[in-house]
Structure formats: structure tokens, C-alpha cells
Amino acid sequence: MKLYAPTYYPNFTCIADKCLHSCCIGWEIDVDDDTMQVYDTITEPYGQAIKDSIDREDTPHFRLCADERCPHLDASGLCKIITNLGEGYLCHICREHPRFYNDTNYGKEVGLGMACEEACRLILSNGNYGDMVEIGEIDGEVDLIDFDPLPHREQIYSILSDHSLPYAERLRIIADTHGVSPSDKTDDEWRDLLGSLEYLDEAHRALFSSYASALSSPEGLEIYLERALAYFIYRHGTAAWDEDGFRAAVGFALFCERLIASVANAEGVNDLAGLIEVARMVSEELEYSEENTETLKSEVIS
Ligand code: SF4
Incomplete structure (x- = not known):
């Protein structure tokens, strides 16, 4: 089937x-079955180092070093599996990160996750978030789903990109259209909830306590917040299988956008580079923990 991607991809x-x-720092990387078979039979010189680095208890994974670094990350930040053997020897997660995929009624869509700083830079630097390009074919057949999120996504993008309206007004229209808004809960309720989530970096727990739904967006940065919101809709709205799922995705996207704005305000962020760091952090903590994502999606519609 056809594979589509945003134009920046x-x-x-x-x-x-x-x-x-x-x-390659701080994340425990699972090794998939196909790659395990390759590693088990590898005879090249670096093969033994790979075998020795895998913890086979439960799901096989690379055992992190004491400083939380992947054992194959060299001092200069390069992957020793690639430098010794080539990209073909990477496991599935390392090959694919930071990509994600969504099935649609027209083919598959691929995107880049904002937790990766280079992906985040591309996402926030690109204004044509609604434009897609066909980038090739991918295995599999289109499996038609009853609920088609793409017209809803298009409608959101058309409201979001209407620069004749103030940014806050565009956010309000999107929230009203889907009957879901971060303002449906008090800021204290959201702060309590954020405080109860799991965190990769404990310092972010305190940082996220600056959350405020109605806070104005940092001056001059609304255009980048708009692109961050479009990204969350692209990733989570497209993955929805029914109207309730789409509504939860819109609520989650609006909430993440407000959290980025809140942290940026609290930290005095005033340029794109600063906002990239805040957006990356929010994505890493809220999107890259399935548990946190699901908690927030269910809370935003409850
Ligand atoms: S640029 Fe992205 S994919 Fe590359 S090391 Fe950094 S986070 Fe990982």
C-alpha cells in the first residue's frame, strides 16, 4: 500500500x-525476535560485544551502562553497531525511531515523533503541516475502517491555519467543535494529575506544575505552538478508531499545547530554540509513556 508523510519528513x-x-541515553531498548536471530548467529568481530550486551531476561534488551547510556554508544555519540557493522544490523526500534505509523483508509501515514530534538526542530520550523507527500510503498493492505478521521483532521487544520483569527480564538473554535477543552478541569486538577504521572526526568514534574489552561501564549511563539498542536493532531487524531477516540485525541492535543505554552511562559522562553526544548520535553514525558498518554486522554473527556 502507499505510504504518505508530511512534506518535511x-x-x-x-x-x-x-x-x-x-x-540512546536513558531508554531501555528491546531487541525484536528477528534481530535476536541475527545477533545469535553473528560471526563478525563486534558480534560478541553485541551478544554480551543483551539481557535475555523477559524481553531481550540492551543492558544500559551505569550512566544510563546504551552500551553501543561511543564517547563521541556514535553507534558502534553502525560504525562496526552498518545500519543493517540495528534492531527494529533503533532502525525506526523516531518514526510512527498510522493506518488510514487511503494507505499508511508515517510521522516523526517530537521527542527527538531534530524531528521537533523540523516539525516546529515547518508551516505546511497539512501538506502530505507520497513517499513510496509499504507492505500490507488497506483495511477499511468505519470512522475516517482525515476529514476531521482537515477541518481542524483549516481552523488552525486561519491567521485572520487570533490564535486563542482558533483554539476555542477547535475545542468547541469537538466538545472538549482543557478548561473543562481547573488548573489545580490538571496540576494534581500531572504531579501523579510517571516521569523519565523527575525535574520535569516540578516544571510541569506551572500548568495553566487560560494563560496567554508566549509573545511571538504562537506560530510554533500552532505547529505543535497540528503535530499532536496528526499523530493522535489519525490513530483514532471512532469519534470518542478522536475527541480524546483532540483534548490531549489541546492539553499538550497548553502545557508547552505554560512551561515556556514560566521559563521565560522567547525563541524557537527554547520552544523546541520545551516541546521535546512534553512529548518525551507525555507521549512516550503509553500510561501517561492514556491517563490524559481519558481524563480530558471525563
Ligand atoms: S537526533 Fe533523534 S534519532 Fe538521532 S540520536 Fe537524537 S533523538 Fe535519537
Whole structure:
């Protein structure tokens, strides 16, 4: 079936040793069955180092070093599996990150997750978030689903990109259209909830306590908040299988956008570079924990 992507997607390349928040630090990486078979039979010189680095208890995964780094990350930030053997020897997660996929009635869509700082830079730097390109074919057949989220997504993008309206007004119309708004709960309720989530970095728990739904957006940064919101809709709205799921995705997206604005305000962020860091952090903590995402999606519609 056909594979589609946002227009900025083909410009993505991992910035490897230049990455300040490498996905090879702090994350435990599972090794899939197919790659395990390759590693088990590998005879190349670096093969033994790979075998020795895998913890086979429960799901096989690379055992992190004491400093939480992947054992294959070298001192300069490059992957030793790639430098010794080539990209073909990466496991599925390392090959695919930071990509995500969604099935639609027209084919598959691929996107880049905002927890990756280079992906985040591309997402927030690109204004044509509604434009898609066909980038090739992917295995599998289109499995028609009753609920088609794409017309709803288009409608949201058309409201969001209507720059004749103030930004806050566009957010209000989207919230009203879908009957879901972060303002349906008090700021204290959201802060309590944020305080109860799991965090990769405990410092973010305190940072997120600055949450406020109605706070105005940091001056000059609304255009980037708009793109962040479009990204959350692209990722979560498209994955919805029914109207309730789409409504929850819209609520989650609106909430994440307000959290980015709140943290940016609290931290005195005044440029794109600063906002990229806040957006990356929010994505990492809220989107890359399935538990946190599900908790927030169910709370936003309850
Ligand atoms: S977070 Fe992104 S840019 Fe950084 S190492 Fe991972 S894939 Fe590369």
C-alpha cells in the first residue's frame, strides 16, 4: 500500500553525535525476535560485544551502562553497531525511531515523533503541516475502517491555519467543535494529575506544575505552538478508531499545547530554540509513556 508523510519528513536525518538528548541515553531498548536471530548467529568481530550486551531476561534488551547510556554508544555519540557493522544490523526500534505509523483508509501515514530534538526542530520550523507527500510503498493492505478521521483532521487544520483569527480564538473554535477543552478541569486538577504521572526526568514534574489552561501564549511563539498542536493532531487524531477516540485525541492535543505554552511562559522562553526544548520535553514525558498518554486522554473527556 502507499505510504504518505508530511512534506518535511524526507528532510529528517538523525544528527547522532550532535544530539543533546540522544535517544540512546536513558531508554531501555528491546531487541525484536528477528534481530535476536541475527545477533545469535553473528560471526563478525563486534558480534560478541553485541551478544554480551543483551539481557535475555523477559524481553531481550540492551543492558544500559551505569550512566544510563546504551552500551553501543561511543564517547563521541556514535553507534558502534553502525560504525562496526552498518545500519543493517540495528534492531527494529533503533532502525525506526523516531518514526510512527498510522493506518488510514487511503494507505499508511508515517510521522516523526517530537521527542527527538531534530524531528521537533523540523516539525516546529515547518508551516505546511497539512501538506502530505507520497513517499513510496509499504507492505500490507488497506483495511477499511468505519470512522475516517482525515476529514476531521482537515477541518481542524483549516481552523488552525486561519491567521485572520487570533490564535486563542482558533483554539476555542477547535475545542468547541469537538466538545472538549482543557478548561473543562481547573488548573489545580490538571496540576494534581500531572504531579501523579510517571516521569523519565523527575525535574520535569516540578516544571510541569506551572500548568495553566487560560494563560496567554508566549509573545511571538504562537506560530510554533500552532505547529505543535497540528503535530499532536496528526499523530493522535489519525490513530483514532471512532469519534470518542478522536475527541480524546483532540483534548490531549489541546492539553499538550497548553502545557508547552505554560512551561515556556514560566521559563521565560522567547525563541524557537527554547520552544523546541520545551516541546521535546512534553512529548518525551507525555507521549512516550503509553500510561501517561492514556491517563490524559481519558481524563480530558471525563
Ligand atoms: S533523538 Fe533523534 S537526533 Fe537524537 S540520536 Fe535519537 S534519532 Fe538521532
